[in-house]
Amino acid sequence: MITWNNLDTLASFKELEKVERVNLVEAMTGESGAERVKNYSVPMAEGLTYNYAAKQVDDKVLAALAKLADEAQLAEKFEALYNGEVINTGEKRLVLHHMTRGQLGEAVEADGVDKRAFYTEQQAKIADFANKVHAGEITNGAGEKFTTVVQIGIGGSDLGPRAMYLALENWAKKNDTFKMEAKFISNVDPDDAAAVLNSIDVAHSIFVLVSKSGTTLETLTNESFVKDALKNAGLDASKHMIAVTSETSPLAKSDDYLAAFFMDDYIGGRYSSTSAVGGAVLSLAFGPEVFAQFLDGAAAEDVLSKNKDVFKNPAMLDALIGVYERNVLGYPSTAVLPYSQALSRFPAHLQQLDMESNGKSVNRFGEPVDYSTGPVIFGEPGTNGQHSFYQLLHQGTDIVPLQFVGYKNSQMATDVVIQDSTSQQKLCANVAAQIVAFACGKSDENRNKNFEGGRPSSIIIGEQVNPGSLGALLAHFENKVMFQGFVWNVNSFDQEGVQLGKVLAKRVLAHETEGALKVFSDLLNI
Template identity: 60%
Template sequence: MTKTTNNLDSCEAFAQLTALQPVGNLATLLTPQRVATAQVAMDDGMWFNYAAKAVDEPILQALQQLADEQQVVSQYRQLLDGAVMNGSEQRMVLHHLTRGQLGADVVHGGTSLRDFYQQQLDRIAAFCVQVHNGEVRGGSGERFTRVCQIGIGGSDLGPRAMYLALAHGQRSQKQLKLEASFISNVDPDDAGQVLAELPLSRTLFILVSKSGTTQETLTNESLVREALRSQELDPARHMVAVTSETSPLAQSKGFLTSFYMDDFVGGRFSSTSAVGAAVLMLAFGETVVKEFLAGAHQQDCLALNPNVDENPALLDALIGVYERNVLGYPATAVLPYSQALSRFPAHLQQLDMESNGKSVNRQGQAVRYATGPVVFGEAGTNGQHSFYQLLHQGTDRIPLQFIGFLREQGGSDRVIQGSTSQQKLNANLMAQIVAFAKGRRHKEANKVFVGQRPSSLIYAAQLTPRVLGSLLAHFENKVMFQGFLWNINSFDQEGVQLGKMLTQQVLGGRVEDDALDAYCRLFQS
C-alpha cells in the first residue's frame, strides 16, 4: 500500500479547500449553460451532471489537488494489482476483478484469481443452460420456473436490487427465464410469506453464505428444507450453494452443486461475483449478465483517470467529501426516478454506511473529522409524498443524488391527459432539482422555500443491463475513493460483530451483561 495514507485534516489541499469561499447562491450558479456543460460522460450516453452542486471552479481545482495529494487513483491501481488494502483483515480487495482485469495478474495459492472468478461464471452459465433447457429438474420431475435466493446483507441487498432493476424490462421483452424471490430476514414471517407464494415443486433455491455458518441464512435454509420435505420433495434436488471452498457447505451432498467465492470480495461488493451472477443468470440468462458486467468494467476503467473532470466516480466522491467535511452536511439521499430501482437505495445504504461508517483510520487511530454520511432514499415520485417535506423545508440541508432515464423499460407507456407517464415522471424529476436549488419566496412563512439544496443527476436513455452495471460500479468506486480520502478502511465491517456476539450469548443462555439479561426477561414467554 502507498506510504501516503494521511488523514484528511493533515492534507495541505484540504486546508486550502476549507479556506475557499463557499458558493454564495446556488440559484445564481445554476444557469442554462452550466446545466448543459457541468457534466462528465460515463458510458454509452450516460452522464453524471453536477450543475446543481455548490462547487465552482476554485473549489473544483482544490478538489483535484486533494485527490492528487491523497494519491487516490494510485491507491486504486494498487488495489487492482492485488495489494492488501483491507489492512485489519490482511486481505486483498478484488471485486473489480470479478468483472475484468485492469491490473497485474493476481495470484493466490498458485491460482490466478481472475481465472477463478471467470471459471465460476462459466460454471454458473453452464448450469443455467441445463436448468433453462429442463435437463436439471426438481424432485417431482417438473421444470424449474422460479428461483429463490436465501441470504442476508450483501448476499441479499445487491442481488435483489439488481434483479428488480432488470426484471420488468426482461419480462416485457419476453426474455425473463425464471421469476426470482428472496428470503433474508431471520424473522420466520419473511420465509413463511415467501414460501407460501412459491410453487415449491418448481422452485430452485440458492443458499448464499461465504462462511457457511451465517445464523440467519442457515435458519432459513432449515425452514426451506422442511417446507420441501412437507411436500415430499427431496431438498437436495432443489438447492444450490454459493459459498467458499473451505466452508461446511462446499461439496455437500445436500445440494445439486456449489459455486464459489472467496474472502477477497466483500458481501456488499459481491453483486458481480457468483453471489449475484447465480440468481441473475438463472433469471435472465448469460447474455444479460455479461452486459451487466461489461457496464461495471467500463466504469472501473474510467475510475483510473486522474483528472476529476473525466472521472465521474472520483468527482462524485470529492464533492461528497466537500459537502461532508467543509459544508457539514450529515446525510445524503439517493432518489432514483425509476420504480425498477426501488431497492437500489437500500443496497447503497449498506454499501456506503458499512464501508465508510468508521471512526478510526487505517492505522487504528481515531479521526477528528466526519466520515461516511447517513444514506437513505426512495424511488420517485413516491418519496415526494413522503420525506421531501423535510428535504425542502427542514432545518438540515441534505445533498441529493437523482437518477433518471429518458425512456421506460417496458415499452407500454401511453399518453394520458396530454403527456405520457414517463414524461410526467421526468417532469417531476427536473422540477425537483430546480425547486431544491432555487427555492421560492412567499409572504407566508410556511410557504417559503429557502432553496440552496444541492443535487447531482445521473441520467441515461434507458435502464439496460449495461447501464445498471455502470450505475453499480459508479457508486462502488465513489465509496472506495471516499475511503481513501478519509484514510479509513472501507473493506472491513467490525461494526456488525458485537451484536452477533451478544446474540449468541442470549441464544446459548450465557448472558453476561445485566442490562441484556433484563431485556431477555421482557421477551420470556
C-alpha cells in the same frame, strides 16, 4: 510511493476549507444556471451522464478538489487495489471485486491461483448450470422443470442481488429474456421465509443458499426452514438446492446440494453482486447472457474510474464533492432518489454499500479520526418520495445533499397520454423541477410558502435501465465509496461494526446473560 494520511493533515484540504462558498441560488438562477447545466457534467459508461451543475461548487472549489485528489493519491491507491495490494488492512486481505467483471491491471495471484481466471471459471460454471436448468436438463426429482429461484442470504447476499433483480425484471420480460421468477429470503424473522414459501410452488423451485463461511446463523436458520418445507412436501431437498460459498466451507462439497459455486474472502458481501453471489440468481432468472451484459457495464465504468483526470472520472468527482459536503459544508446525510420504479431497492443496497464501508471512526491504522466520515444514506424512488420526506428536504432545518437518478425512457414502453404528456414525461418533468426547486427556491411573504433554496443535488441521467447501464450505475457507486474511503483514510472493506450484536445474540440464545441483556431477553420471552 503511496502514503496513507488523515484528511485533516493534507495541505490541499486546508486550502479547500478556505475557498469561498458558492451561493447556489445565484449560481443556478437564469443564464448562469443554464450554462452550469451544460458544462458541469461528465460522461459515464453505457450512455450515462453525471451532472453536478446543482452542486454547491464552482471552478475554484473544483480546482481545490482536484488538488486534494492528487495529494490523497486517489488514482494511485485504486491502481494499487486492482493490482493486488493488501488494501483491506483490517482483515489483511486483497480487494478484488473489480476483477469479477474485468482485469484492470496486472494479473493477480492469490491462494495459488490467477484470480481473474478463478472468477471467470465460476461464471462459466454458473452459465452452464443455468442453461441446463432452462433447457430442462437439470430438473426436480420428478423430472419437471424449475420455474422459480429463491435466494437465501442476508446483508450483501440479499440487498444487492435483490436490487439488481428488481431493476431488470420488467426489462427482461419486455425483451424476452425472463427465464424464472426470483424470490429472496433474508430476515431470520420466520414470517419472511413463510411468506415466500407460501407464495411459490416449492416442487418447481430451486434454492440458492449463499454463505461464504457456511456458518451464517440467519442463513442456515432459513435453510432449515426451507428444508422442512421441502420435506413436508415429500421432496428431496438435495434435488432443490445449490450453494454459493467458499471452497473451504462445509457447504463446498456437501451432497446436500445439486452444485456449489465459489466466492472468496477478497470480495465483501456488499461488493458481491458481480460475483457468484449475484451471478447464480441473476443468471437463472434472466439467462447468463444478461448477467454478462451487466458485468460488461460495470467493467466499462471501472475503466473510467482509473482516469487520473478527476474531470474525466465521474466516480472520483462524485466522491470528492461528497467529501466537500461532509467535511467542509458540514452536511451529515445524503438522499439517493432514483426516478425509476425499477430502482426501488437500489437505495437500500446503497445504504449498506456506503454506511457499512465508510461508517468508521478510526483510520486504517486503528487511530481515532478527528473529522466526519461516511454520511447517513437514505432514499426512495420518485415520485413517491415527493409525497413523503421531501417536505423536510425542501424546508427542514438541515440541508441534505441529493443524488438523483433519472432515465429518458421507461423499460416497458407502455404509456398513456394524459393532458398532452406521457407518464414518462411527467416523471422526468418532476425530477427536472425538483432539481431547480431545491437549488433556487422561491421567495414568498408567507413564511410557510417560502423556499430558501440552496439545497444541492446531482443527477445521473441515462437512456433506460438495462443490464449494461445498471452495471455501470452499480460500479459508479462502488467506486465512489472506495474513493471517499481513501480520502478519509479509513478501511472501506471490513465491517467489524456488525459483529458485536451477533456475539451478544449468541449469548442470549445460550442463556448466558446478565444485567440489562438478561432483562431485555426476559421481556422478549427468549
